[in-house]
Amino acid sequence: MKRNEFIKISGLMGLGLAIFPHFSFTSFSEEFTRNQLIGQGNPDIIGDSYTSKMHKAAKEAFNRMKVEAAKENIKIEVVSAYRSFQRQKELFERKYKRFTNEGLSPEKAIEKIIEYSTIPGTSRHHWGTDIDLIDANAPRPANVLMPENFHGNGPYCNFKVWLDANAERFDFYEVYTDNGNRKGFKYEPWHFSYAPVSIPMLKEYNEKIDVKKMLSDEKLLGSEFFSDEFITRYQNENILDINPKLLPKV
Numbered sequence: 001m002k003r004n005e006f007i008k009i010s011g012l013m014g015l016g017l018a019i020f021p022h023f024s025f026t027s028f029s030e031e032f033t034r035n036q037l038i039g040q041g042n043p044d045i046i047g048d049s050y051t052s053k054m055h056k057a058a059k060e061a062f063n064r065m066k067v068e069a070a071k072e073n074i075k076i077e078v079v080s081a082y083r084s085f086q087r088q089k090e091l092f093e094r095k096y097k098r099f100t101n102e103g104l105s106p107e108k109a110i111e112k113i114i115e116y117s118t119i120p121g122t123s124r125h126h127w128g129t130d131i132d133l134i135d136a137n138a139p140r141p142a143n144v145l146m147p148e149n150f151h152g153n154g155p156y157c158n159f160k161v162w163l164d165a166n167a168e169r170f171d172f173y174e175v176y177t178d179n180g181n182r183k184g185f186k187y188e189p190w191h192f193s194y195a196p197v198s199i200p201m202l203k204e205y206n207e208k209i210d211v212k213k214m215l216s217d218e219k220l221l222g223s224e225f226f227s228d229e230f231i232t233r234y235q236n237e238n239i240l241d242i243n244p245k246l247l248p249k250v
Contacts, residue, residue: 037205038214039085039126053082058194062131065170072161077136079144081127092120093221104192104203106225114238115186121214122239124175129198132190150189160189173196177243184237193246203248211235
């Protein structure tokens, strides 16, 4: 084994022992391609629909969590799972056209989009590790993915209590936490990530992907308005300012 490969694997093993002692080290030693990291193809994704496609390891853990929740009369429903680069591009460009047509400058339109939506090629949903969840047994509001639905008298309040108490037992962690000091994407109490796979994918993403070049190469509408300053801020706030338990060990 080459020295740099040994250092890489040893570091990741240390991360597993320090933060997630129950994780399998095999998932941490995998290397990922550019296409896997930006959502342009992944042989580990299984499922046949927008809400069922996940990384095979995440799918197995999710099914175990779903069975456990059912014992508490909670029926976990996936609203969104794996999302391809092309799908995210369609969503982004549709919003970009709408906002600019309404009179916003390209820069303001981009800022408005990234309050909740990711730029294509940067979404955690590209990895098949991240899922948006609701309780199908609860009364269904018109807009399911709203923070108020998960707190107070919201229909998913009990579900959120259950997730807070149990999700980490299945290696799922809330990504965009309700932390007043956190920047980037707003609070998403429905968004959970399967850490044994998403942590090494984030690590390799940071090492391999030049975000500005990638977006230029993929000819994303509006990408010419992504300044170096914007990209740096977006990486620091929207990609990395997440639940610390989901960050790779430095």
